[in-house]
Amino acid sequence: xxxxxxxxxxxxxxxxxxxxxxxxxxxxxxxxxxxxxxxxxxxxxxxxxxxxxxxxxxxxxxxxxxxxxxxxxxxxxxxxxxxxxxxxxxxxxxxxxxxxxxxxxxxxxxxxxxxxxxxxxxxxxxxxxxxxxxxxxxxxxxxxxxxxxxxxxxxxxxxxxxxxxxxxxxxxxxxxxxxxxxxxxxxxxxxxxxxxxxxxxxxxxxxxxxxxxxxxxxxxxxxxxxxxxxxxxxxxxxxxxxxxxxxxxxxxxxxxxxxxxxxxxxxxxxxxxxxxxxxxxxxxxxxxxxxxxxxxxxxxxxxxxxxxxxxxxxxxxxxxxxxxxxxxxxxxxxxxxxxxxxxxxxxxxxxxxxxxxxxxxxxxxxxxxxxxxxxxxxxxxxxxxxxxxxxxxxxxxxxxxxxxxxxxxxxxxxxxxxxxxxxxxxxxxxxxxxxxxxxxxxxxxxxxxxxxxxxxxxxxxxxxxxxxxxxxxxxxxxxxxxxxxxxxxxxxxxxxxxxxxxxxxxxxxxxxxxxxxxxxxxxxxxxxxxxxxxxxxxxxxxxxxxxxxxxxxxxxxxxxxxxxxxxxxxxxxxxxxxxxxxxxxxxxxxxxxxxxxxxxxxxxxxxxxxxxxx
Amino acid sequence: xxxxxxxxxxxxxxxxxxxxxxxxxxxxxxxxxxxxxxxxxxxxxxxxxxxxxxxxxxxxxxxxxxxxxxxxxxxxxxxxxxxxxxxxxxxxxxxxxxxxxxxxxxxxxxxxxxxxxxxxxxxxxxxxxxxxxxxxxxxxxxxxxxxxxx
Numbered sequence: 001x002x003x004x005x006x007x008x009x010x011x012x013x014x015x016x017x018x019x020x021x022x023x024x025x026x027x028x029x030x031x032x033x034x035x036x037x038x039x040x041x042x043x044x045x046x047x048x049x050x051x052x053x054x055x056x057x058x059x060x061x062x063x064x065x066x067x068x069x070x071x072x073x074x075x076x077x078x079x080x081x082x083x084x085x086x087x088x089x090x091x092x093x094x095x096x097x098x099x100x101x102x103x104x105x106x107x108x109x110x111x112x113x114x115x116x117x118x119x120x121x122x123x124x125x126x127x128x129x130x131x132x133x134x135x136x137x138x139x140x141x142x143x144x145x146x147x148x149x150x151x152x153x154x155x156x157x158x159x160x161x162x163x164x165x166x167x168x169x170x171x172x173x174x175x176x177x178x179x180x181x182x183x184x185x186x187x188x189x190x191x192x193x194x195x196x197x198x199x200x201x202x203x204x205x206x207x208x209x210x211x212x213x214x215x216x217x218x219x220x221x222x223x224x225x226x227x228x229x230x231x232x233x234x235x236x237x238x239x240x241x242x243x244x245x246x247x248x249x250x251x252x253x254x255x256x257x258x259x260x261x262x263x264x265x266x267x268x269x270x271x272x273x274x275x276x277x278x279x280x281x282x283x284x285x286x287x288x289x290x291x292x293x294x295x296x297x298x299x300x301x302x303x304x305x306x307x308x309x310x311x312x313x314x315x316x317x318x319x320x321x322x323x324x325x326x327x328x329x330x331x332x333x334x335x336x337x338x339x340x341x342x343x344x345x346x347x348x349x350x351x352x353x354x355x356x357x358x359x360x361x362x363x364x365x366x367x368x369x370x371x372x373x374x375x376x377x378x379x380x381x382x383x384x385x386x387x388x389x390x391x392x393x394x395x396x397x398x399x400x401x402x403x404x405x406x407x408x409x410x411x412x413x414x415x416x417x418x419x420x421x422x423x424x425x426x427x428x429x430x431x432x433x434x435x436x437x438x439x440x441x442x443x444x445x446x447x448x449x450x451x452x453x454x455x456x457x458x459x460x461x462x463x464x465x466x467x468x469x470x471x472x473x474x475x476x477x478x479x480x481x482x483x484x485x486x487x488x489x490x491x492x493x494x495x496x497x498x499x500x501x502x503x504x505x506x507x508x509x510x511x512x513x514x515x516x517x518x519x520x521x522x523x524x525x526x527x528x529x530x531x532x533x534x535x536x537x538x539x540x541x542x543x544x545x546x547x548x549x550x551x552x553x554x555x556x557x558x559x560x561x562x563x564x565x566x567x568x569x570x571x572x573x574x575x576x577x578x579x580x581x582x583x584x585x586x587x588x589x590x591x592x593x594x595x596x597x598x599x600x601x602x603x604x605x606x607x608x609x610x611x612x613x614x
Numbered sequence: 615x616x617x618x619x620x621x622x623x624x625x626x627x628x629x630x631x632x633x634x635x636x637x638x639x640x641x642x643x644x645x646x647x648x649x650x651x652x653x654x655x656x657x658x659x660x661x662x663x664x665x666x667x668x669x670x671x672x673x674x675x676x677x678x679x680x681x682x683x684x685x686x687x688x689x690x691x692x693x694x695x696x697x698x699x700x701x702x703x704x705x706x707x708x709x710x711x712x713x714x715x716x717x718x719x720x721x722x723x724x725x726x727x728x729x730x731x732x733x734x735x736x737x738x739x740x741x742x743x744x745x746x747x748x749x750x751x752x753x754x755x756x757x758x759x760x761x762x763x764x
Contacts, residue, residue, distance in 0.1 A: 303748055545723050552719070566708050566756065570746065573715035577742030580718055580735050583725060587732065 007243060008255035009221035020172035020183055020335055023213045023224055026252045026326030027187070028272070030263035030319045032115025034155045034197055035207070037168045037187040037325070039334075040344065042161050043206070044072060047086040052355050054081035064090060073347035084350030085365060088190060088205045089153045097149035104152035107159060113322070115263065117199060117315070118274075134525055146203040146356055146363050151196040154205065158190045167334040168325045171369065175339075175384060179395040181215040181222055182384045186338070186369045187266070191353075194264035194316075201265075201277070201314050202362035205353025208369060209266045211259055212384055214240075216395030225396065227257045228388035229268035230380070232277045232316065237389035237497045241270055245494035252328040262316035272320040273504020302574065318504070340370070349375040389497065403483045410476050417469045424465065428458045517561040528554055627753060629744040630699070633710070636737045636744070637696045640717075643734055644692060647685040651678035707745060707754040714741045 010022045029036065049062040049072065062071050064087075078084065092100065108114065171186040189207040194200030214226040227249055228240040241249040248270045250258040260269045269275060298304045325331045340346050345368060353365025367373050370381045380387040394402050435451045438444040485491075495501065528550065535546040552572055559568030585592060652658060655678045666676035695713065698706030721735040744750060751757035 302746065542727065545726055549719060549723075566711075569708070569712050569715055570756075573711050573718065573742050574746055576715060576718040576722065577739045580721060580739050581743075583722075583730075584732060584736055584739065 006254075007223050009218075009223050010215070012217055012220050012222055014222070016174035017172070017335060017337055019174055019181070019215075019222065020185070020337070023183055023215075023255055023257070024170070024172075024326060024333055024335065025185060025211050025213075025227075025257045025259045026324060026328060027259045027261055027268075028320035028324045029261050029322040030115070030198075030317045031322040032113050032197070033261070033263050033322050034193055035158055035189045035191050035264075035266075036162070036323060037170060038158070038161065038190050039165060039167065039169045039336075040171075040188050041069060042165055043088065043188070043190055044069060044086070046157060046161065047088050047353075048090065049350075050085050050087055050355070051076075051078060052083040052085065052357075054079060069344050073343045083355050085355040086206070086351065086353055088353055089150045089157070092147075092149050092153060097147070097152075100149050100153040100156060103156055107156060115198060115317075117317070131525060131528075146196075146205065146354060148196050150205070150354070151191065151193050151203055154191040155193070161190070168331055169334045169336055171338045171345075172335050173338050173369075177385050178391070179216060179398055180385060180390065181217070183213040183215065184369075184380075184384060185211045185213075187211075188352075189266055192265060194262070196264075198264040198317055199314070200316065204356065204363050205365045206351075207266050208352070208366050209261070209268060210369070210380060211257070211268055212380075212388065213257065214385075214388070214390060216397065218397050224255070226388065226390065228390075229259060229270065231267045231269060231502065232262075232265070234500065234502060236387075238500050238502075240388040240390065240497070242494040244491070248495070252326070256327045258320075260318040260320040262318045265316055267316055267318075269316075269318040269502060269504070271318075271502075271504055273318060275316045275318060275502060275504050277314045277316045304571065304574070315505075338369070344368070345370050400483065400486050403479055403486065407476065407479045407483060410472050410479065414469065414472050414476065417465055417472070421462065421465050421469060424458065424462045428455065428462055431455055431458065520558065520561055524554060524558065626702070627747070627749040629747045629750045630702075630753070633741050633744045633750075634696060634700060636741045637692055637699070637710075640734065640737045640741075641689055641692045641696070643731070643737075644685050644689040648682050648689060651682050654678065702753055704755045707751075707756055710741065711745050714738050714745070718742065 008022070010019055014022070027037075044067055046064065047067055048060060048064040049067055051059050051061055053059060061076065061084075067086075076084075169188075171188065173184040173186065175182045175184070187209045189209070190205070192202065192204045192207040195203040210230045212228045213224055214228070215222040215224050217223075224243045226240045226242060231239065243249065250270075252258060260272045261267070262269065262275070265277075267277075323331065326333060338345050348368060349371050351365040351367055351373060355365065356363040358364050364373060367375070367378070370378055372378050383391070385391040393399075431451060431454060435448060435455065438448045438451070531550045532547065535543060535550065539546055555568060555572065556565070559565050655675050657675075657679070662675065662679075664673065664675055666673055666679060672680060691709075691713065695706050695710050699710060717734065718738045721730060721738060724730050725735070748757060
């Protein structure tokens with residue numbers, strides 16, 4: 001672990017821009033990524049501004065080609081429940097859609113950068129998650145969504161914009177809270193193409209991503225201590241890594257943290273790789289309860305490992321083998337300073353792209369850096385410390401003093417207790433002696449009973465004081481040990497704060513029959529449907545038994561391909577055994593209960609008779 | 615005083631004995647199922663005197679001999695599994711679990727559509743639960759320690 005003195009520093013007096021430049025990240029994208037950080041001015045000039053009214057109407061406020069930053073922030077009264085949004089891609093006719101999809105193919109061929117999924121996400125999950133995935137895909141028939149043609153048009157428009165302006169901007173913000181100096185780097189993208197481009201969860205117009213660096217002051221210098229990246233499925237403490245955790249936080253030239261961006265999603269990761277982002281569909285309450293009870297039985301008495309069957313596996317490809325933006329390369333950043341007073345940051349609360357009317361918001365565009373989709377303030381903006389779980393952590397130089405103050409406070413209390421406890425204990429003994437003297441004198445019964453109450457109260461007080469003393473001793477030991485370690489220059493485990501570490505899939509992990517498993521994953525769901533259709537047609541009498549048998553056969557075939565045959569056969573047999581046990585109980589419950597009672601009676605009698613006979 | 619020799623042999627859990635007994639019970643039931651159709655069709659007294667097939671369809675005698683043959687195979691497999699199981703071979707655990715699974719499916723289908731054989735079902739349930747016991751899985755090398763899965 002490198003000592004703190006080895007870390008890069010910036011003078012306390014450095015300007016905000018210099019601070020941002022000193023620690024700006026290096027972002028590595030995946031080969032095949034279609035959208036990179038873009039200037040908002042350019043994007044807005046390509047958009048139209050709309051408002052969606054609560055009655056379902058969409059009203060055009062500013063036409064495409066007429067919108068600029070001034071018009072974006074103009075005050076316009078709106079009713080409760082309305083949503084203001086930008087529209088990057090205007091609605092396309094069928095002919096236009098076909099045209100843009102063809103042009104997209106031509107553009108990709110021209111650029112020559114193709115994305116290859118490798119072992120696809122479907123092969124990484126079991127058959128049930130794939131079934132749920134099918135339902136998830138079908139859900140788009142009911143939900144609002146961004147069309148494939150819109151994604152294609154966005155790709156073409158972005159390419160045109162990039163040809164005119166080949167810069168990569170970030171929007172940097174510097175803020176100070178509780179002894180920390182916080183650097184936020186906001187990246188704006190024209191489009192999130194995770195679903196259409198990389199088999200992910202969603203697509204939406206525009207995307208905002210953020211990386212934060214936390215610095216503290218030491219001898220007039222600012223020293224980096226933490227880096228936090230916004231990512232799916234993680235929050236609070238899990239978002240940040242300590243600067244000296246080289247295994248997790250890679251750096252260029254010692255001062256530029258490396259970010260691996262998810263393909264299409266632009267989510268940020270500390271390590272290069274392919275991450276399984278799981279979407280857990282919301283299940284009805286009664287079903288969740290049932291599932292919870294089943295899991296309790298499954299992992300408890302049956303001793304089986306936990307399985308999360310009801311999830312949909314999606315892969316976020318953060319391979320880092322594509323474009324690299326940042327220091328040490330040929331694609332530098334173009335920083336832009338922002339804060340609350342920046343008009344488009346503070347005054348535009350609407351969405352930065354299409355409002356797709358998706359009730360679960362996955363396909364709706366996000367709002368800007370300062371706001372959530374509903375116009376409320378974004379936590380990462382007003383509480384950047386709490387966002388990464390740092391609100392409870394003091395900067396290192398203050399930590400020593402805080403520990404020392406804590407030690408002193410506890411020591412003082414211990415001294416107080418050392419005097420207080422013997423006094424109270426002595427008092428208790430004196431009352432006890434007095435009460436003892438009353439025994440055998442019936443005329444003192446009233447006084448005796450009053451003393452009894454006093455003794456009980458005092459006894460509880462002494463017990464509590466002794467408990468406090470004992471707990472304080474342990475606390476003081478812990479505090480002193482930590483203080484000594486800090487004074488000696490030692491540090492905590494850099495990952496002790498992490499509850500769930502984002503770990504990429506093992507690249508060496510190859511499925512048992514790689515290609516066969518992949519093909520099976522792609523066709524199995526359809527085959528299952530064909531088999532069920534055949535069953536309905538040819539053997540309707542045996543529909544339920546047939547369904548179960550077909551499902552079991554599919555699961556066993558799947559497990560064989562995934563090298564989990566033993567595990568799967570064990571689980572299936574166990575479930576069948578539980579079902580059979582239930583049938584046996586329903587058939588022979590009288591016999592089972594009577595036999596159990598007789599057996600218990602014999603056992604009890606045997607034990608008691610043994611007791612009698614010695 | 616003579617030193618007691620330490621045995622290197624793995625101690626066989628009681629569940630293994632229970633499973634072995636259940637396999638023997640199943641073997642006896644299967645053996646009955648081998649002979650019962652043959653006795654019913656007087657094969658032992660008069661031999662095979664009528665054809666087994668009419669066209670592509672099995673005759674009553676044909677299906678009786680086929681079912682006897684299937685049960686004979688099941689009985690033989692049962693004995694092989696029993697020998698492997700008593701010798702604590704890992705393959706016998708996998709084979710027995712798969713065999714029990716198949717047997718349970720047949721029992722459940724019988725229960726739903728035909729006439730259930732509850733003795734077979736109960737024996738299979740006992741075997742399935744006993745095979746799932748941690749000690750049994752440890753001794754057959756299916757589970758490496760208490761914390762790890764199958």
